[in-house]
Amino acid sequence: MPWMIPFIAACCLAASMAGGAMVASGAFLAAKGKPDRPAPHSTLVCTACHRLGGRFSDPAASGNRAAGCVGCHKGYDAIFDRPMATRQGEQRFVQRSYAKWDSGFFAKNCASCHVRGCLDCHGNGHAIRRPGTTACQTCHKGYYTGWDYAGRAPREDNMRYQRGLAVNNETFLKMLPDVHYLTGMTCAACHTMASLALGKKAAKGCRECHRPSRKVVEHRISAHLERLECYACHSTWAPQEYGTFFLRFRDPRLKEDFDLRPGESGEYLRSAYLRKQDAPPLGFNAAGRLSPIRPQFIAYYTDIQSARNSGPENILLAAEWRAFFPHTVQRGTVTCEACHDNPRRFLLERPSERIYQLRRDGMQLESFWVQEGQKLANGSFMTASRYRRMAGKGPAYTKAYIEKWKTFLNRVEPSSQP
Structure with a gap:
């Protein structure tokens, strides 16, 4: 009956006011993951997040700007x-x-991973918690920065390579994790x-926690400290x-012949010409x-329009690079000649060093490691x-180079002091 809803709402409000606190569901997780302690939300009345009259069916949703959350989390x-x-x-980029x-x-192809509400990161239902690394990597996986922090790299797309341990239904190559991950930092x-x-992108930089040691050869070269990001040297892969x-x-039906991993779209499959997991190129x-x-x-x-493809094939639409921070930090660094x-x-590959003949493959670029036709x-x-x-390679370089190699004969100095 129409009068029932406001009647029930009024009763709930009265019970809340009379009882002092109508606590939220006991499904709340404890603060900092300790189930023997009540979470802060468990002391709140329901109406603190869910206002009466059904105004906030989902108090954490982006559609209402998380109105049930930002009353406290302004x-x-x-x-x-x-x-x-x-x-x-x-x-x-897609446009x-x-x-x-x-x-x-x-x-x-691209609409699955974006924040639709606070609970995308902070839990399900009333099980509200601080997100850990696993929660972040629900979206920050594959080619997006985040998986590399835990030592994961994307596998080849062919189904024959989809084997081994899977996280979030995706298999991966096991690589060296970031040193901060190994210490338990989230x-x-x-x-x-x-x-x-x-x-x-971040609340703090490397030097807010680390002081470069002058005992390290590279740290005594002023150009390194002035012109390089720390992770230009300390990212291992x-x-x-x-x-x-x-x-x-x-x-x-034609997709079956390609044996590639299914994607978001029933209309598309994704593949790559080449994947690498070594030290990345450098730019500004x-x-x-x-x-x-x-x-x-x-x-x-x-565009595969028929079994005998009559559509456009291997059309180069963009050749764009981005500067980024690989989360694969280690104490050691590459050697000078790297x-x-x-x-x-630096995408200045000499013709004599080229292995891949891209133009002969119809790829419309001379080389992936030549700047011509590409942009950062x-x-x-x-x-x-x-x-x-x-x-x-002047005298200063030669002196530093010899000193660097001498360190390999002794104990390697730590790169920074916490």
Whole structure:
């Protein structure tokens, strides 16, 4: 009956006021994961989050700006305006690449991972908790930064390689985890809610916890400390995808012949020309400091319209790189010649060093490691003239190089002091 709903609501409110506290469900997890302690939310009346009259059917949803949460957690609704929720960077990339051929590409292939509410990260139902690394890696997996922190790299897309341990229904290559992960640090140690709400990538940088030791040869070279990000040297590896193919199938039955891992869309399959998990190339980030970079993405499109394909094939839509922070930090670093005698690492590959003949494969690029025809979306490549200056081996370089190699005969000094 129509009068029942307001009657029940009034009774609930009266019970709350008379009893002093109508506590929320006992399904709340304890603070900091200790079940013998009540979580802060367990002391709240239901109406603190769920207002009467059904105004907040889901108090944590983005549709109402998490109105049931931000009454206490003020300002955190700004996260819904940030990249984790809007996916603006990915949407802009798709608009200038795949959307030229398929206007619905983003909805078909890219819409699954974005924040729709507080509970996406903070638990289910009333089991509200602080998110740990596992919660972050629900979305930050595969080629997105986050999996590498735990020592995981994407496997090849063919089904024959989908074997071994699976996390979130995805198998992976087992790699060396980040040293911070091995000590038990969670993502929130550097990426706080407050920083994410402000649109920052991190709340703190490396030198807020670490002081570079002057005993380390590389730290006594002023150009290193002034012009390089710490992780340009201390990132031991990074997943890299060279040539990202999205194959569009007008007839779904044709997909079976490719034996590739299913994606989000029934219309597409994804594959890669080459995947690597070694030390990534280097370029300049938006701050003008030398940083690891990787393709994101060298994007190709193929429209398989029939068994005897008559559609466009291997169309290069974008060749974009991004400066990024691989979460694969270790105390040690690469040797001097890994940068000072390695033009390929700066996309200045010599013709005599080329293994892949991309143009002969119809890939429309001379090489993945040549700057021509490619761009660094959030920074710039190192010019050939600047690399030649950096690669010059004067007396100072020779002295430092010999000292570096002498350290290998003795105990390796720690790179920083906590």
